[in-house]
Amino acid sequence: MGPSTKRRVDVARLRLVIVRLARRQRQQAGTGLTPSLQSALAMIDVRGPLTLGALATVEQVSPPTTTRIVAKLEEMGLVSRTADPTDGRVTRVAVTTEGRRQLVESRERRDEWLRDRLGELSSDDLAALDAAVEPLERLLAVTDEPRADA
Amino acid sequence: MGPSTKRRVDVARLRLVIVRLARRQRQQAGTGLTPSLQSALAMIDVRGPLTLGALATVEQVSPPTTTRIVAKLEEMGLVSRTADPTDGRVTRVAVTTEGRRQLVESRERRDEWLRDRLGELSSDDLAALDAAVEPLERLLAVTDEPRADA
């Protein structure tokens, strides 16, 4: 019998493995978009034109952070901003053609590392991971509802 | 039948959910040690006195980052450094009594958020997460071997 015969999820291990996996993903970023930019861009793509406030909510970051992320994406030519005609306070962002192109390309590159590693696991492990994806998303969604599936 | 009838792990979703969970964990840090400090401290605790280089390797960060992390931990009185008597280049770090105390306390506090969220999931979800912990760790360990189980 394996080391995890316990019924309850080992919270500390789950927490640490998440931190470390995120770190690894960040490290092997190399070329392309950074995780935050990728995440935001994917969200903008899926949720259509978004106000900055909506993006902040759905990405669960603060308004200042959103401003900076969008500024970066705009500077890269991946999103465009349009002023709301009826409400002078709000700005909407949408993905440009170039943005969508790069989204796909960058996603490919980023998935590669993970896919490579997955390739070295047993099919039991893969089945366990596959089964865990949705629960993990629910973990994130417990209080809120965002999910972009970039 | 649920939306994931596919046999292969959905790489993109797994990748994004990891990034976002890590972000959430960082956000709700509040008091106590930051994730990086907690991770490093746990590693030092488990792996006994470590050289900085060894710590860098097992934590998978660059030497300069290790230097800064250890400096912070030392400044907080959570670790102590001792010069190697036989090799003047190396320094070893060990967890202090206070460090071990705070490690436990901080771990408790940090687990809380995750535990709360886990409490709102179905037992099927919990079983799936429980089963995924070790595969996730193996994902991390594929190329290397660190694991501290803080």
Next chain:
DNA sequence: TGTAATCGTTCGCATAGCTAATTAGCATTG
């Protein structure tokens, strides 16, 4: 019309990571 609230931004701060270059100590070898 004047006061609220809302939206986005600017500013200053902290964490977390990197690479490149440097300093110090050790080892090897001619």
Next chain:
DNA sequence: CAATGCTAATTAGCTATGCGAACGATTACA
């Protein structure tokens, strides 16, 4: 035993990602 070269750790400087507080502009409302 001195030059050479390797290894350990640090310093310096950069990028990214996040926060909160304070602010200007705009809208909504009493």
